[in-house]
Amino acid sequence: MPYYAIFLDLGERPCLVVGGGAVALGKVRGLLRAGARVTVVAERAIGRLRALAAGGEIALAERAYRRADMRGIHLAVAATGDPEVNRRVAADGERRGVLVNVVDVPALSSFISPATLERGALQVAVSTSGTSPSFAAYLRDRLGEEIGPEYAAALAVLGGVRERLRSQDRPSEERRRVLRALAERGLVGLVKARDRAGVDELLGEVAGVDVTLDALGVRLGE
Structure with missing residues (x-):
């Protein structure tokens, strides 16, 4: 069965991880990187x-899982290594309409986590x-060889141009054309060469004379 790909906004949302x-x-x-309260x-x-x-980044209860732990939870992960506990977490989550991932058991999960590359x-x-999660990780690593840190800076430039x-x-069609042209040209x-003059020249040609790295507040190589 094909899955529906989605990115969730978990900022300040309560999430539960069962397993230590x-x-x-x-x-x-x-x-935590997604801003969840864990x-x-x-x-x-x-x-x-x-x-x-101890650093206040998560709440930790060192005890057995209880059904009440699922109350008020937005998303849950079962990673205990105990099939019975994992099944209970999945069942409790389904009962409350909570998104649940049971690690390595898609049949018990309402979602699965992809291998992700972040820049x-x-x-x-x-x-x-x-x-095959291991094959997904292999493909992620291969993509990582092609998509380096320069893509993060290039995206910052494109985001700044879009807002400008x-x-x-x-018009939206003009915005799409400009952003596509910057990427294609x-x-x-x-950005990878840290050629500020070259970037500014390209921005001026494609987006307009008032668009520069300084105007966008973007520094290359960061």
Whole structure:
């Protein structure tokens, strides 16, 4: 069955991770990067999870999972290694309409997590629909060889240009044309070379004389 690809806004939303090992830690870190408010429930938590709790980054309850832990939760992850506990988490989540991922068990999950490549605001997600997560990770790594940090800076330039054009009430079709032209005419390569003069020249030709890196507040190489 094909999955519906989506990016969720989890900013300040309560999320639950059941499990206290290295896999749970990876899920916690991803949720924190997305701005979620994370609670971890685990009978035993590894030191790095305890450190996050001590620093106030997560809430940690070192005890057995309870059905009440699902109350008020927006998204949950079961990563316990105990099939029975994972099934309970999945069932409780379904009962409350909570999105639940049971690690490595797509059949019990209402969503699965892709392998992701992050370059600043750019995120590239690769999924095999649960068939082979390791192959998804392999493809993600291959893409990472092609999509370097310069793409983050190029995206910052494009985002700044987009906002500048919107503030000038340029038609949406013109905005699309300008942004596409910047990408097609070598913006990424100029950014990678840290060629400020070249970027400014391209911006002037395509977007208008008042659009420069300084005007956009973008610094190359960051």
